[in-house]
Amino acid sequence: MKYIYLILFLLTLAITTISCEAEDGTNGVDGANGRNAGLEFLVFAGDITDEDAAQIISENFGKTTVAILVTNTINLTTLELPEIATMTKVILTNNKKLQRIVLPNLEHVSNKIVIESNPSLTTVDLENLISAGNIYFENNKALTSINISKLDRAQNFIFDQNPLLQSINLPKLIKITDEFKILNHENLSTLDASALIITNEIFVRENVNLLTIDFSSLTNTGKISISQNPILETVNLSQLTRNTDAINLNINPKLTTIALPNLSYSESLGIANNADLQTVSCAALIKLNGELTISNNPNLASLHFPRITSIGSETRRSPINIRGNNMIKNIDFSSLETFFANIVTIESDVLEMVNLNSLTTFSDLRIESDATLNSMKISSVLDFTNLQLPKTPTEDIDTLFTRLVNITPAITGKRISVGGTASTQALIDAETLRTNGNTVVIRP
Incomplete structure (x- = not known):
């Protein structure tokens, strides 16, 4: 009826x-x-x-x-x-x-x-x-x-499975209180939320034709997850300063650059399985409170974190993994003082330069590479359990061993393994370290 x-x-x-x-x-x-x-x-x-x-x-x-x-x-x-x-x-x-x-x-x-x-x-x-x-x-x-x-604002903003939608333009959106989700779109090519300043969570996932994401005014957020967008080329997070949860950018095979130039604090950072990614830069990041994972980005050539001073915390001793990045040559953590992590693993077969020159405290640091490094800066060490380095220039071995034998009080019970050719003085220093109860291996 x-x-x-x-x-x-x-x-x-x-x-x-x-x-x-x-x-x-x-x-x-x-x-x-x-x-x-x-x-x-x-x-x-x-x-x-x-x-x-x-x-x-x-x-x-x-x-x-x-x-x-x-x-x-x-x-x-x-x-x-x-x-x-x-x-x-x-x-x-x-x-x-x-x-x-x-x-x-x-x-x-x-x-x-x-x-x-x-x-x-x-x-x-x-x-x-x-x-x-x-x-x-x-x-x-x-x-x-x-x-x-x-x-201008909303509590939650969720778009999911609208297969013919080509663009989402939100030029005046300033605040999303809880969740901002853009999921499972077949023809969406542009996401413009360029006025958005604050939100609690962002999820942008499985948008087959998405090329650009603009969050260029975003300053504060909780979790950010941008993943499985197969032709995504650009993500603009240029004003992001603080993240209180996790940032994950995974499985975006056409993304070439990840730049977070104003980010000073984040809970954790995960960047994985981005096939064309070449550069990761967090030039202003000072504190990372939890896990750092940068893995399986086969074209990644450099990591640039020049101001970060601390990764992890006493209550969150999460692992730190930088591995499966077969082309990575340069890693810059030149201001890093403390790793709060059970284990730190850095791997690359073409590694040329690692700068950890301010690092004082860590538990287990393992840097693995088949290449001979041009520069391995780690001259401020004070407290650690295990240190494993790849083939390292003779002068950097000298600097490291001079540092280790001059720590007061003398270190004991440590494991040290370094590849490369040691000078006569470095060999003498190594023997002193062994006498003090440390295990020291210098690999040819």
């Missing part, structure tokens, strides 16, 4: 919520000049048509209308609500033929906007939307265009 569900709902609701604006009427009752203030909650469902919807809006929409549900319609193609400015909920789900949603004057939605599983929907116009609680756009197979260009 013709939208019987809607009629039953409206009749039930009307019995308890009839509301009138009493302008010149009698006691708020519709009279000569009384005006219907509308139902709080409008529902459109079943076999309702565009004409039916327009009539219901005309008769039942009013000042007190705060929520709209459009669900399981089979004939509705267009929904236009030009007078709405403020709502609590806008929900549109499982509408077979719905192609177009126009809410041109909607500015604020306090609870949520849900637009989900509308297989024919191509256009959503929310051109004046400024703020919302939660925004969900999920599984809209035909959606190609969405206008939310004035959105």
Whole structure:
């Protein structure tokens, strides 16, 4: 029967919520000049048509209308609500033929906007939307265009499985309180959130044609996960200064550069399985509180962390792994003083330069390479358990052993293994270290 569900709902609701604006009427009752203030909650469902919807809006929409549900319609193609400015909920789900949603004057939605599983929907116009609680756009197979260009803030912002959507442009979005997620899009090529300053979590994952991500105003965030975007070339996080969770950039095979030039603090950093990645630079990073993993980036040539002073903490002694990066030549941790980690592993068969010249304290440091290093700077050591270095220039071996024999009080119970040719003085120093109860191996 013709939208019987809607009629039953409206009749039930009307019995308890009839509301009138009493302008010149009698006691708020519709009279000569009384005006219907509308139902709080409008529902459109079943076999309702565009004409039916327009009539219901005309008769039942009013000042007190705060929520709209459009669900399981089979004939509705267009929904236009030009007078709405403020709502609590806008929900549109499982509408077979719905192609177009126009809410041109909607500015604020306090609870949520849900637009989900509308297989024919191509256009959503929310051109004046400024703020919302939660925004969900999920599984809209035909959606190609969405206008939310004035959105300023939201609680959650989640786009998932809208396969024809080509761009998401949020030029005025400043704050997402909780989650910002862009997931599983086949044709999305551009993500512009260039005004976003703060959010709790960012997930950008499995967007097949995504080329660029712009978070160029982002300063503070919790977790960042950007992964499995097969042609992603550019990620702009140029103003990020503080991260209170983890940064993970993994399995983005076309990404060539990761630069975080203003990041000063992060909980942890993971960069893995990015086939074309050549450079990782965190020029301002001072403190990394947890794990550092940079692995399986076969074209990565250099790591640049010149200001970092501490990695890990007494309570989070996470491993540090820099391995599987077959082309890495230069590693710069020149200001690093302390590794709080059970084990630190650095591997590369073409390694040329490692700068750990400020490093004083670590537990187990293992640098492995088949190449002979041009420079191995590690001249400030004070406290450690195990130190293993690859083939190292003679002068750097001399500097290291001179440092080790002059630590006061004399070290004992340490394991030291160094490759390369030791000078006569270094051999004497090695024997002194052995006499003091250390295990020292100099490999040819």
